[in-house]
Amino acid sequence: MSRLQAEHLYKVFGTRPQDGVRRLEDGAGRDELRADGTTAAVIDASFEVEAGQIFVVMGLSGSGKSTLLRMLNGLLEPTAGRVLYDGQDLTALTPRELRAVRSHRISMVFQHFALFPHRSVLENAAYGLEVQGVERPERERRAAEALELAGLKGWETSWPDELSGGMQQRVGLARALATDADLLLMDESFSALDPLIRRDMQDQLLDLQTRLKKTIVFITHDLNEAMRLGDRIAVMRDGRIVQNGTAEDILMRPANDYVASFIQDVDRSRVLTAGAIMDAPGGDRGAAEVLAAAPATVGAETPVAELFGPFARGGGAPVAVTDERGGLAGVITRDRLLAALGEEPAMPTPADAREAEVTARA
Amino acid sequence: MPRIHLGQWAESAVSWLQTHLDWLFDIINTVLSGAYDGVVAVLGAPHPLLMAGILAVVAWWLRGLLPAVLTYAGLALVDSFGLWDEAMATLSLVLVASLLTLLMAVPLGVWAARNRTVSGVLRPVLDVMQTMPAFVYLIPGVMFFSIGPLPGLIATVVFSMPPGVRMTELGIRQVDGELVEAARAFGTTPRDTLTRVQLPLALPTIMAGVNQVIMLALSMVVIAGMAGAGGLGEAVYAAVTQVDIGGGVESGLAVVILAIYLDRMTGALNQQVSPLGRRSLAKAAAAARGSVSATFLRYRPGAAVAAVGVVVLALVAGGMNLAGTGDKQTVAAGMNVGNGKKIKLGYFPWDEAVATTYLWQNILEDRGFAPEVKQLDPGPLYTALAQGQMDVQFDSWLPTTHKRYMDVYRDRLTDLGAWYGPTSLELTVPSYVKDVDSIEDLKGKAGQFGGKIVGIESSAGNMGTLNGKVLKEYGLDGEYKVVSSTTSTMLAELDRAYKKKEPIVVPLWTPHWAYAKYDLKKLKDPKGAWGTGEKIHTVAKKDFAQDFPKVTGWLKNFRMSEKELASLEAEIQAGGKGKEKESARRWLDKHEGFADRFAPAGA
Numbered sequence: 025m026s027r028l029q030a031e032h033l034y035k036v037f038g039t040r041p042q043d044g045v046r047r048l049e050d051g052a053g054r055d056e057l058r059a060d061g062t063t064a065a066v067i068d069a070s071f072e073v074e075a076g077q078i079f080v081v082m083g084l085s086g087s088g089k090s091t092l093l094r095m096l097n098g099l100l101e102p103t104a105g106r107v108l109y110d111g112q113d114l115t116a117l118t119p120r121e122l123r124a125v126r127s128h129r130i131s132m133v134f135q136h137f138a139l140f141p142h143r144s145v146l147e148n149a150a151y152g153l154e155v156q157g158v159e160r161p162e163r164e165r166r167a168a169e170a171l172e173l174a175g176l177k178g179w180e181t182s183w184p185d186e187l188s189g190g191m192q193q194r195v196g197l198a199r200a201l202a203t204d205a206d207l208l209l210m211d212e213s214f215s216a217l218d219p220l221i222r223r224d225m226q227d228q229l230l231d232l233q234t235r236l237k238k239t240i241v242f243i244t245h246d247l248n249e250a251m252r253l254g255d256r257i258a259v260m261r262d263g264r265i266v267q268n269g270t271a272e273d274i275l276m277r278p279a280n281d282y283v284a285s286f287i288q289d290v291d292r293s294r295v296l297t298a299g300a301i302m303d304a305p306g307g308d309r310g311a312a313e314v315l316a317a318a319p320a321t322v323g324a325e326t327p328v329a330e331l332f333g334p335f336a337r338g339g340g341a342p343v344a345v346t347d348e349r350g351g352l353a354g355v356i357t358r359d360r361l362l363a364a365l366g367e368e369p370a371m372p373t374p375a376d377a378r379e380a381e382v383t384a385r386a
Numbered sequence: 387m388p389r390i391h392l393g394q395w396a397e398s399a400v401s402w403l404q405t406h407l408d409w410l411f412d413i414i415n416t417v418l419s420g421a422y423d424g425v426v427a428v429l430g431a432p433h434p435l436l437m438a439g440i441l442a443v444v445a446w447w448l449r450g451l452l453p454a455v456l457t458y459a460g461l462a463l464v465d466s467f468g469l470w471d472e473a474m475a476t477l478s479l480v481l482v483a484s485l486l487t488l489l490m491a492v493p494l495g496v497w498a499a500r501n502r503t504v505s506g507v508l509r510p511v512l513d514v515m516q517t518m519p520a521f522v523y524l525i526p527g528v529m530f531f532s533i534g535p536l537p538g539l540i541a542t543v544v545f546s547m548p549p550g551v552r553m554t555e556l557g558i559r560q561v562d563g564e565l566v567e568a569a570r571a572f573g574t575t576p577r578d579t580l581t582r583v584q585l586p587l588a589l590p591t592i593m594a595g596v597n598q599v600i601m602l603a604l605s606m607v608v609i610a611g612m613a614g615a616g617g618l619g620e621a622v623y624a625a626v627t628q629v630d631i632g633g634g635v636e637s638g639l640a641v642v643i644l645a646i647y648l649d650r651m652t653g654a655l656n657q658q659v660s661p662l663g664r665r666s667l668a669k670a671a672a673a674a675r676g677s678v679s680a681t682f683l684r685y686r687p688g689a690a691v692a693a694v695g696v697v698v699l700a701l702v703a704g705g706m707n708l709a710g711t712g713d714k715q716t717v718a719a720g721m722n723v724g725n726g727k728k729i730k731l732g733y734f735p736w737d738e739a740v741a742t743t744y745l746w747q748n749i750l751e752d753r754g755f756a757p758e759v760k761q762l763d764p765g766p767l768y769t770a771l772a773q774g775q776m777d778v779q780f781d782s783w784l785p786t787t788h789k790r791y792m793d794v795y796r797d798r799l800t801d802l803g804a805w806y807g808p809t810s811l812e813l814t815v816p817s818y819v820k821d822v823d824s825i826e827d828l829k830g831k832a833g834q835f836g837g838k839i840v841g842i843e844s845s846a847g848n849m850g851t852l853n854g855k856v857l858k859e860y861g862l863d864g865e866y867k868v869v870s871s872t873t874s875t876m877l878a879e880l881d882r883a884y885k886k887k888e889p890i891v892v893p894l895w896t897p898h899w900a901y902a903k904y905d906l907k908k909l910k911d912p913k914g915a916w917g918t919g920e921k922i923h924t925v926a927k928k929d930f931a932q933d934f935p936k937v938t939g940w941l942k943n944f945r946m947s948e949k950e951l952a953s954l955e956a957e958i959q960a961g962g963k964g965k966e967k968e969s970a971r972r973w974l975d976k977h978e979g980f981a982d983r984f985a986p987a988g989a
Contacts, residue, residue: 099570127573138568142586142661152572183665203572 026072027239028079028096028207033069033105035091038062041103054262065091067263069105073256075206076237080254081265082244088263089243093211096241097130098122109207127155131200135212137192139184145171145195146180152203163202170202171195173232190221197229201236210242214249226252247286251275251295259283272300291329292365298331299324301364302345302354311352318344324353331361400526411530418482422535425478432700434465437474440699441647447692448654460643467636468964469621473644476607476617479535480648483542483603488596491547495554495592496580505555512548520545520609528766534775538610538619546602553595557588586661593656600648608641612763618644624761625963627735627874633963723936724755731759732767732776737899738806738922739781741954742946744970746780749981750937764791771927772798777934778926778941783809786920787847800926805944806897806951808919810908811848813839813856814894816884817905822891824910825860832865834889840879841893844870851916852893859915866891880904897948899955943984950977 036044036057044062048054054064066088073079083089094100096107098114107114114125131152139148146164147154149171153163168180174194184192193213200208214222226249233240244250250257251271258268259279267279275295278284302324305314315321319338322331324345334343340358347353403411429437438461446454464473498505520541527537561584569579585592611619618641625633657663729750733739743759750757762770768788770776772795782788782801792799815822822828828835841849849870857863871879876892877900883890884904894900896908924941931938946954954973961969974980 097571099567123573123575125573126571130571132568132571134564134568136564138562138564140565140568140583140587142665155572155574155578199572209571 027075027077027110028073028241029106029108030069030071030092030096031106031108033066033092033095033107034064034103035066035088035095035100036062036064036103045104064263066095066102069260069263069265071258071265071268073239073241075239076233077255078233078240078242078253080242080244080250080257081260082247082250082254082257083260084245087260089245089260090211092260093209093241093243096207097126097132097209127152128203129205130207130209131203131205132209132211133193133196133200133213136216137184137189137196139192139195139199141184143184144180145176145182145184145187148184148195149198149202151199152205156203166204167198167202170198173201174198175228188221189217190225193217193225194228201232206239208238208240210240212243212245215244215246222249229253247290248295251290259286271295272297276300293329294327296328296364297324298322298326298328298343298345298356299353301328301360302356303360304354305352314355315344315346315352318342318355320344321346324348328361328364331356335361400529404529415531415536418486418536418539419534422478422482422539425482426475429474429478430471434470435462436699436702438462438465440696443692443695443699445647445651446695447689448651448658453650457647460647464640464643467640469618469637469640472616472618472621472637473640474617475535476604476619476641477644479539479542479607479610479615479617480600480603480644483539483546483607484596484600486539487543487546487550487599487603490543491550491595491599492554492592495551495595496558496585498551498555499558499584508551512551515544516548520606521612524610524612525765525769528769529773535610535615538607538615541610542603542606545606546599549598549602550595553598554588554592557591557595558584560591561587589660590656590663593652593660597649597652597656600652601645604641604645604648612766616760620761624735627872630963722754724750724753726754726756727934728756728758729934729937730775730777731757732762732770732779733759733781734762734764734767736781737955737958738897738951739779740966741951741958741970742780742805744958744966745954745974747967748971748974749940749985752981753936753985755937764788768795768799771795771925774927774929776927777930778802778924778937780805780922780924782923782925783847783920784923786851786917789847798928800928800930802924802926802930802938802941802944804921804923806946806948807921809922810896810919811851811916812894812896812908812911813852813891814900814906814908815889815891816880816887817907818887819889819891819907822909823907824912825856825862825915826912828862828866828891828909829860830865835866835891837865837867839866839868839891839893840876841868841870842873842876846873848893848895848916855917856911856915859913897951897955899959902952902956902959940985945984950980 034045034048036042036048038044038057038061041062044057044064047057048064048067054067057064069088069092071079081089081092091100095102096109096114098107098117102115105115109125109129112125114122117125140151143151146167150163150167153166158166168177171177171180171194174197176191176194176198179187179191179195184195187195193216196213214225217225229240230253232238242250242253244253251274254271256268256270257274258265259274259282260266261282267274267283269277272295274283275287275290275292278287305311319341320334321344322334324347326345331343335358342355342357344352345354345356432440438458441461442454442458445457461473464470494508498508523544524537524541527540531537531540558580565583565587566579569583574582607615607617608619608622611617611621611623618637621637622634622641624630625637657666731743731746731750733743747757747759760776762776767776767779768791771779782792784792784801784804813825813828822831839852841852843849849868853863853868857866857868880890880892880900881904882888891909894906894908900906924944926938926941954970957973958966958969961972
C-alpha cells in the first residue's frame with residue numbers, strides 16, 4: 025500500500041461549496057462556477073505517493089497546487105474526498121488528533137521560509153519538538169543534529185535575519201527534519217532563491233533523500249526543478265491534475281497540448297536518459313555481438329546530454345546501453361538520438377527546425 | 387420626521403440603572419476606589435524628592451543617565467510648584483485607568499483579530515467611545531458613582547480603550563500569515579499560536595497602543611478633574627475657572643512633565659519587553675561598545691540593579707515616614723465638638739463660594755471637625771449632595787439661578803436658609819464708557835460694542851434672563867448678539883478690553899470681585915427686567931441635620947453682610963491661589979468673635 029493517497033479531493037471556496045462539488049461532478053466547468061462567485065481551487069485530484077518517493081506537483085500559479093498541498097496536512101479541509109496517510113483517513117480526524125499528526129508525522133517547508141523572527145536559529149529548528157513537548161536538552165540536541173544535516177553547524181545562536189535566503193531555507197528544512205516526521209510537504213520551497221542557490225539546495229535535498237528516504241510532496245512551478253527532483257510528477261492546470269507520471273512520461277508522452285507546450289522549454293538533453301530513448305537490441309544479433317560492435321557503452325541512467333561524446337568518438341556508430349548488471353538493455357542510433365531531442369509528438373512542427381533549435385540550446 | 391425621543395430613553399435607562407443596579411455600582415465603586423486609594427497611598431507615601439528619585443532610577447534603567455537627570459529635575463520642579471500631591475494623584479489615576487483599560491482592551495483586541503464578526507461589531511462601538519464628548523458620560527458617571535476619582539476613572543477608561551483594542555487587533559492581524567500557518571503546520575494549538583507567535587510578534591504594535599492608552603488617559607484626567615477626580619486636572623480646572631494664569635501654566639506644565647515621562651518610559655518599555663526590541667537593543671549596545679568615550683553616560687543599570695535602587699529608596703522613604711509623623715491637629719480645650727468627624731464641603735469656583743467654604747473650613751476645624759473641601763461644577767455638586775456624597779455647600783442662588791438643580795433634587799436636599807442677600811444681576815460696562823448708564827442707553831450703540839455682549843456659559847441662569855427677557859424688553863435683541871462662552875473667558879475678555887480701554891458690555895452679578903478689581907459701572911434697569919435680587923442659601927444633603935445636629939444650628943444662623951463678604955473676598959484675592967485657607971484664617975483672626983456669633987463654642 026502506498027504511503028500517501030489522495031482520493032477525489034475537491035476544494036471549493038464560496039458560500040455553498042458542497043453545491044459547487046456536485047455541479048463539478050455533473051460536468052460543470054470551473055468558469056461556470058466562477059460566474060456566481062464560487063472558486064473551485066482543486067477539482068477531483070487523486071494520486072498516490074510511495075514511501076521514499078519525491079512526488080512533485082507542478083503547475084503555474086493559480087493552478088491549485090498550494091491548495092492541494094494544504095489539504096494533505098489538514099491546513100485546509102477538503103470540500104470532498106479523502107486523504108489517506110498510512111491508511112489513516114486524515115479528513116476524519118478531530119482537530120486535536122489532526123494536530124498530533126501534524127506535529128509528529130508531517131512536516132512542512134514554506135516558500136518564504138516562515139522562520140520565527142523572535143527565535144534564534146536553534147529555537148526555530150527546535151520548534152516542532154517544542155510543540156511535541158520534548159524536554160529542552162533533548163530537543164536542542166536533536167535540533168542541532170538537524171541543523172548539521174542541513175549544513176548549518178555553527179549557526180545555532182544566530183538569528184534568522186542574519187542569514188542569507190539559502191541559509192534561512194536550510195533552517196526551514198532543519199525545522200522540518202528535526203521532528204522525524206516521515207512525510208515532508210515542501211511548498212515552492214526553493215522558488216524564492218537565486219538560481220545558483222536553488223541548484224545547491226536541490227542537490228542537497230537529493231543528497232539528504234538518499235540517506236533519509238523521506239516521503240516528499242514537492243510543489244513547484246519550475247518544470248526543470250520538477251524533472252530534477254521528481255520520481256513522479258503531477259502536472260496541474262485549472263485545479264485539475266492533467267497528467268501524472270515520471271519525468272520521461274511527461275517528456276515523451278505529454279497527455280495534451282497544455283503539457284506539451286509546457287515541456288517546450290525543458291532542457292530535454294538533461295532530463296531524458298539513455299534508457300528512455302533507446303531502441304530494443306536489433307533482432308538477429310546476440311547481445312555479446314552488439315556490445316562488441318558498439319564503439320561505446322553507457323548506463324541506462326546516463327543523461328542524453330552525455331551521449332554526444334561517445335557518439336563523436338565512435339564516428340556515429342550506434343551506442344549500446346547496459347542495465348545495472350552490465351547486460352545489454354538496448355541501443356541508440358544517431359538518428360534516434362537526434363529524434364529524441366527534437367521529439368514533440370503533440371506539436372506538428374517540422375522535425376528539422378526543432379532539431380536545429382534544440383541543438384543550438386544544447 | 388417624527389421626533390425620536392432617544393434622549394428620554396437614555397434618561398430613563400440611566401434612572402433605571404440607578405435604582406436597579408445600585409448594588410453593582412457599589413461593588414465597582416468599592417473595588418476601583420480601593421485600587422485607586424491603594425496606588426495613591428503607595429505613590430504619595432514617600433517624600434517627594436525620594437519618590438522623584440525612584441522614578442528617576444526607573445528612567446535610568448529604561449533610557450539612560452541623561453533622561454534620569456531630566457526626570458529628576460522635572461519632578462523636582464513639580465514639587466516646587468507645590469503640586470506634588472496632585473501630580474501623584476493624577477499619576478495614580480492614570481496608572482489605575484491604564485491598567486484597567488489594558489485588562490479589557492488586549493483581550494478584546496485579540497478576540498476581534500480572530501473573529502471578523504466581533505471586529506465588525508466592535509468598530510462602531512469604539513468609534514462612539516472615542517468621539518462621544520466626555521461630559522456626556524461624565525455626568526451619568528457621577529450619578530452612578532458620585533463625585534470623586536471614579537467617574538473620572540470610568541470616563542478615562544472609556545476614552546482610552548479604543549486605541550488599545552485597535553492596536554492589539556492591528557498588531558495581531560499584521561503578523562505574517564505564513565508564520566501563523568507554519569505554527570499550525572507543526573501542530574500548534576490555537577492558544578499556543580497566540581501566545582508563542584502572534585502576541586510576541588504583535589507586541590511592538592500593542593505597546594504602541596499601550597503608550598496611546600496612557601497618553602489619552604492623561605489627557606482625559608484633566609477633564610475628569612471637573613467631576614471631582616482631583617489631582618492636576620482639578621488644579622488646572624480651578625486655575626482656569628479663576629483666571630489664574632500663573633496657576634494654570636504651572637499645573638499645565640506639571641501635566642506635560644508627567645506626560646513626557648510616561649511617554650518616554652512606555653516607549654522604552656516597548657523595547658524591553660518585546661523579543662525583537664530586546665534584540666535591537668543588544669545590537670545597538672554591541673555597536674556602541676567599540677567607542678570608549680563617555681561610556682559612563684551610556685551606562686544603564688540592569689533590571690536587578692535598578693530594582694535594588696528602587697527598593698533602597700523606598701525603604702529610606704518608609705523610614706522617613708515613620709520618623710516624620712509628629713504633627714497633630716490641636717483643638718482648643720472645650721471647643722472639640724466634632725471629635726474629628728469628617729464633613730465634606732463642596733464649592734464651585736464662584737468667589738463667594740470659595741470665600742465662605744474656606745471660612746467654614748477654618749471655623750469647623752476650630753470646633754474639632756475634619757472638614758474636607760472640594761471644587762466641583764454646579765451640576766456634579768448638586769448631584770453629589772442629593773446622593774449624600776457631599777455634606778454641604780454655601781452658594782445656592784435661589785429662587786432663580788439654581789432653580790433647575792433644586793427642581794430636580796429638592797426632595798433630596800435640605801435648604802438651611804439664606805446667609806446673604808439680596809444679590810443682583812446686571813449688565814456692566816467699564817466706567818470709561820461715558821454715555822452709557824442704563825440698559826436703555828445701549829440702544830443704537832451696537833457699533834461701539836462690536837454688536838455683541840460677551841456672555842458666560844449658555845446654561846447659566848442669568849444668560850437665560852438676558853436673552854429671553856432683558857434684551858427683548860429694551861428692544862435690543864436685533865441689535866446685540868449674546869456670545870456665550872465661559873465665565874473665565876468673559877472675565878479674560880473684560881480684562882483685555884479694560885487694559886486697552888475698549889468699550890465692552892458684559893453680564894455680571896453682585897457680589898463679584900470684578901467690582902473690586904476694576905472700575906465698573908452697573909447699568910440701571912428701570913424696567914426691572916432682571917427681576918428682583920436673589921438670596922444665597924446654604925444647601926445640605928438630606929440627612930445633614932441627623933448627622934451634624936450642632937453644625938445645622940450654626941449654619942442656620944450664619945449671616946454675612948456685604949461689607950464682611952467683600953473684605954473676606956478681598957483678603958482671599960490678596961492671599962493668592964492655593965492660600966485660600968490661610969487667607970480666610972487671617973480674616974477670621976481680624977474679625978474676632980465673628981464665628982462665635984452663630985457658632986458659639988460652648989453651645
